[in-house]
Amino acid sequence: MLPVLLLRFQAVLAALWFGLVLILALMVAPMLFAMLERPLAGQVAGALFRIEAYAALGVAVALFLIERRQANMRAVWGRSSRFSIELGLILAALFCTIFGYFGLQPMMEEARAGQGSFSFGLLHGVSSAFFAVKGLILVVLTWRLITRLGRRG
Template sequence: MSANRAAAVLAGLWAGILLAIGLIGAPAGFATLAVSADAGRVAGRMFAQEAYLGLGVAIVLFLLERGRARRAAEAGQGSALNANMLLLLGALFCTVAGYFALQPMMAAARAGQGPWSFGALHGVSAAFFGLKALLVLTLAWRLVPS
């Protein structure tokens, strides 16, 4: 399998995971579990697994895309920092900010600590997750060979 095809498959799988968690997994937990705290723990576990998986996939995609962008730049066909790299870096930022920065703040807010409410932080976290899904979907679309 070529590096280009591998990058397209990885981005497509990552996009599928994001959509499955956001549109199926988390809503199903809240629809079926009697206690919303239990559903929150299940959803939180899914988001945690995706965050760590997303970091790994983003690193692999970054290495693949960086090599491709560098080769294109050396051939005079673009920049080493192309649109795909920006989409990938944006998705990586959303992962780090949306999970690794906001989740500890959400836990503190749930315990009554910190200046922000849990609801406000949850909204920001959901926005980062949605933006990440859009960025990864766009990246997957762009990486598919024409």
């Protein structure tokens, strides 16, 4: 019973993370820039993306721990290895967060201040690409977890 509950919790966490990314990218950020002056919209969007980045760290750790437990149990039962595709997807989404936000954000601040080697526009584009890739990874992860749950639950 516990593994099914963990699978459900894991699927819900992944879906919530994907939903947060989707809403920020497709609704909140465009609405901010449509309704507010550009500098204020950028500040508010930056604050929201910072919240998402820290939430992503927590959710990714929780998903990783649950998936690691599930993968270990499947390996003990001889059904697969200790590394799963879902584990790889979680780590890939985590990498997108770490590099796309925590790695590029300080460089974007330098570029905004006229320092650094790269333009703000270039860094913003790369950061946006990582955010989009993270969204794609999360939709695949969510789909795979829901499919797995359907087989088990």
